[in-house]
Amino acid sequence: MARQPGCHLIKEDVMKMVKISIAALLALALTGCGNDSAPSAHGTLVSISASGEATRVPDVAGLSAGVVTEAEDGDAAMKTNAEQMEKVIKAIRKAGIEEKDIQTSGISLTPRYEYPPNTAGSPNRPGRTLVGYIARNTVNLKVREIGKLGDVLNALTEAGANQIHGPSLEIGEPEPVLAEARQQALDKAQARAKTYAEALGMKVRRLVSVSESGSAGIPRPMMRAEMASADARAPVAPGETTLSVNLDLVFELED
Known part of the structure; x- marks a missing residue:
């Protein structure tokens, strides 16, 4: 297809106009940057x-409470622990602690071994015997009325909590x-x-x-x-x- 002679000239003119426009914009930008500098301290x-x-x-107390149980069988240890922990959770709610302030922080099941005499310092500790399992369940809770903290602690122990840590005291607001x-x-x-x-x-x-x-x-x-x-x-x-x-x-x- 033959190129029309006027098209080449038109393209060259357009390119020149684009270059001139870009140069003008850069000049304006540089001028603006010079005038818009932040005032500096002179003194x-x-x-x-x-x-x-x-x-x-402090008006808020944080507590950690839990139940530790032990049994020869892992399932039995976990089952007993769950039953006991349910009583603790009910006691926490009954003490007026809101759901948002009760949070499970850890559940674990670990084996318990017995070792022959005079092997406690041995790196390999040979001859160990599995004698049972230890189950743990722990919750963190916040008591937003310090005056009730003593009652909450007592309610926990009465419900069967055998591990209590804290309290950590803080300002609510x-x-x-x-x-x-x-x-x-x-x-x-x-x-x-x-x-x-x-x-x-x-x-x-x-x-x-x-x-x-x-x-x-x-x-x-x-x-x-x-x-x-x-x-x-x-x-x-x-x-x-x-x-x-x-x-x-x-x-x-x-x-």
Whole structure:
């Protein structure tokens, strides 16, 4: 098919127009980048790290409770364990713990062996004899009313829980406490920046940047509940929990 003579010229003109348009766009982009640069600090910069703390009486307690059973047969160990654990779960619910605060954390079945005398230190430990199986079932639960913690502990033991760990005490709504700690850290940093400025014959112009490096709960003390008997209410001492916040700030000073 013969090429029309006008087509080649039209294509060349179009390509030239495209090149010119691209060059114009690049020029505009470079011009915009130069005018849109972020304002930089012109004064003296001072970096300050400050921490703040806020303390509250914890209002939530975490517990781990479970049942350990043993039998010569693995099926029997698991069956007995399941029956006993069902009683524990019912006792937890009866104590007013919501379903969302009850979570199974582990179920296991392990063999138990006996070894001949004087072989405990042997690396191979020959001659072992299988004597039974140990079944374990554990749940984690949260008690959102500290005043009921002693009653919950007693209910667990009465229902047959033979392993209880905790409690770990925490603040149920930590954000208001953390906000107080942040404000304390910010006040400290501003006071230090003012001190630096006055010592240099300057004043604080503005806060350039602020970052939070983290926060942590510091329980004090970690309480352990002890039960004298199944019908004795376990003593509970919640103590206090401290939340801390660390801030890194940069201030700009000016004459």
